[in-house]
Amino acid sequence: MKNRKLRSVLSSIKDNQVTTENIFWGRREFIKNLAVSSVGISALGGSLLNAAPTANSGFTTVEPLSSEYVVTHHNNFYEFSTSKKKPAEMAKDFNPGKDWKVSISGEIEKAGDYTLEDILKKTSIEERIYRLRCVEAWSMVVPWRGFQLSQLINYVKPTSKAKFVEFKTLESRSVFPGQNRGSLGFHVLPWPYKEGLRMDEAVNPLTFIATGVYGKDLPGQNGAPLRLIVPWKYGFKSIKSIVSMRFLDHQPQNTWHKNAPREYGFYANVNPEVDHPRWSQARERRITDESFFGVKKIPTQMFNGYAEQVAHMYKGMDLVRNF
Amino acid sequence: MLSYKLSKVVAHITCWVPLTYLIYAAYSRQLGADPQEEMLHQLGLWTLIYLLIGLSITPLNRIFKWSVLVKFRRMSGLYAFLYLILHLTVFFIFYLELNLVFLWDEILERPYITVGMIATLLLIPLVVTSTKKMQRRLGSNWKKLHKLVYPIAILGITHFIWQSKSDLNEPLLYLIWLTVLLGYRVNKARTK
Numbered sequence: 001m002k003n004r005k006l007r008s009v010l011s012s013i014k015d016n017q018v019t020t021e022n023i024f025w026g027r028r029e030f031i032k033n034l035a036v037s038s039v040g041i042s043a044l045g046g047s048l049l050n051a052a053p054t055a056n057s058g059f060t061t062v063e064p065l066s067s068e069y070v071v072t073h074h075n076n077f078y079e080f081s082t083s084k085k086k087p088a089e090m091a092k093d094f095n096p097g098k099d100w101k102v103s104i105s106g107e108i109e110k111a112g113d114y115t116l117e118d119i120l121k122k123t124s125i126e127e128r129i130y131r132l133r134c135v136e137a138w139s140m141v142v143p144w145r146g147f148q149l150s151q152l153i154n155y156v157k158p159t160s161k162a163k164f165v166e167f168k169t170l171e172s173r174s175v176f177p178g179q180n181r182g183s184l185g186f187h188v189l190p191w192p193y194k195e196g197l198r199m200d201e202a203v204n205p206l207t208f209i210a211t212g213v214y215g216k217d218l219p220g221q222n223g224a225p226l227r228l229i230v231p232w233k234y235g236f237k238s239i240k241s242i243v244s245m246r247f248l249d250h251q252p253q254n255t256w257h258k259n260a261p262r263e264y265g266f267y268a269n270v271n272p273e274v275d276h277p278r279w280s281q282a283r284e285r286r287i288t289d290e291s292f293f294g295v296k297k298i299p300t301q302m303f304n305g306y307a308e309q310v311a312h313m314y315k316g317m318d319l320v321r322n323f
Numbered sequence: 324m325l326s327y328k329l330s331k332v333v334a335h336i337t338c339w340v341p342l343t344y345l346i347y348a349a350y351s352r353q354l355g356a357d358p359q360e361e362m363l364h365q366l367g368l369w370t371l372i373y374l375l376i377g378l379s380i381t382p383l384n385r386i387f388k389w390s391v392l393v394k395f396r397r398m399s400g401l402y403a404f405l406y407l408i409l410h411l412t413v414f415f416i417f418y419l420e421l422n423l424v425f426l427w428d429e430i431l432e433r434p435y436i437t438v439g440m441i442a443t444l445l446l447i448p449l450v451v452t453s454t455k456k457m458q459r460r461l462g463s464n465w466k467k468l469h470k471l472v473y474p475i476a477i478l479g480i481t482h483f484i485w486q487s488k489s490d491l492n493e494p495l496l497y498l499i500w501l502t503v504l505l506g507y508r509v510n511k512a513r514t515k
Contacts, residue, residue: 069356280428
């Protein structure tokens with residue numbers, strides 16, 4: 001009930017409409033009020049909201065949002081460029097539509113090619129505010145729009161053999177010039193970009209597929225049209241522009257691990273106590289806006305502050321070895 | 324003589340252009356979403372560029388017999404040092420929060436920082452002895468001492484390559500530049 005209302009409010013927001021942060025916040029206030037009133041109504045009706053975000057769901061945060069400009073102009077999207085500034089410019093002509101296809105295959109009952117439209121029909125759109133911590137030790141707070149990945153996974157019905165999910169980004173030299181060789185003949189990374197999650201990680205309520213940010217459809221540079229968000233892991237796990245999801249009985253290899261196994265692991269859980277071989281992960285540079293003093297150093301939290309929601313999945317695991 | 328003086332003025336102005344641009348761009352929010360990082364990287368890059376320009380002058384003079392170039396060698400080296408100091412200042416203020424303990428940890432634990440700091444320390448005696456007076460006083464030792472600029476450049480490029488995450492295309496361009504210069508020197512020394 002509440003979700004449907006939220007959805008209709010959110011979908012009434014025109015995608016091409018320019019939303020300033022103030023208006024955006026106004027809407028958030030409105031949505032919040034709406035949610036509160038619907039809680040009131042349903043409480044009167046004697047029913048309980050089972051999906052209501054609670055204080056410790058991790059679905060939102062009171063920290064100040066990073067500005068829309070920095071969220072959309074500071075992107076590690078090597079398919080476009082290794083520069084974090086360039087993807088915003090280069091992605092201007094990348095506007096994937098409703099016919100975007102995702103191949104969902106492997107150890108599931110309902111394998112097939114799903115269009116973006118199919119996927120949006122099977123899932124319910126909501127808004128989440130997550131911290132994003134990059135392995136490079138900068139971070140942001142981002143208002144995403146999208147759906148909980150478990151909804152899609154439940155729909156495709158994994159078999160008992162499914163232990164991992166592997167994701168792939170679109171491989172296309174015409175869309176992504178960064179997939180060509182560089183000026184000295186090197187590929188920056190082995191393409192296509194791949195990522196993976198353990199099944200329990202994939203269906204954790206925090207695990208999210210973003211379809212939008214700041215109340216608008218996801219811009220190309222942020223990984224349009226479907227981008228994974230795993231907020232307790234370093235940003236490189238949150239694979240962009242997904243075209244494939246494969247359910248596997250074995251652990252898949254992710255791109256950064258393949259590229260530099262000593263520096264990037266499969267788990268990549270945010271952990272201030274386990275340093276990157278070349279730099280410290282104890283603190284992070286929180287980017288709030290694009291002014292010269294818009295960056296502040298703050299301590300990094302275990303699991304990026306989501307320990308309450310995710311730590312149980314790693315009980316007894318050696319987090320230094322499984323970095 | 325006038326044209327030499329004029330060219331010196333032009334050279335000085337040229338060396339201030341990157342810094343002026345960076346300050347202006349930082350002020351007018353044109354350095355992207357992480358202006359501190361962009362500033363840090365740009366200042367480091369200009370340090371390397373002035374170092375490599377300085378190293379290119381002697382071979383260019385020998386090949387093209389354009390001796391006036393030599394008069395710009397010291398200038399180039401000193402501007403490299405200026406950009407290096409600014410690079411370190413940005414790092415110390417915004418990355419280490421003015422904390423000397425953090426600085427020490429970084430130097431000990433991060434190899435690319437260690438390498439960068441060694442290069443900085445090696446550069447200091449060259450700056451101190453860069454005046455004509457010191458050059459005269461040190462005599463033939465001056466030349467020996469200033470050969471340090473080669474290891475400094477190698478350490479600088481190493482620092483640059485070591486900190487990049489995966490894209491080596493750009494750092495390798497600078498490596499090629501340095502390799503050509505070193506190759507020229509080695510070849511020269513052998514044929515002497």
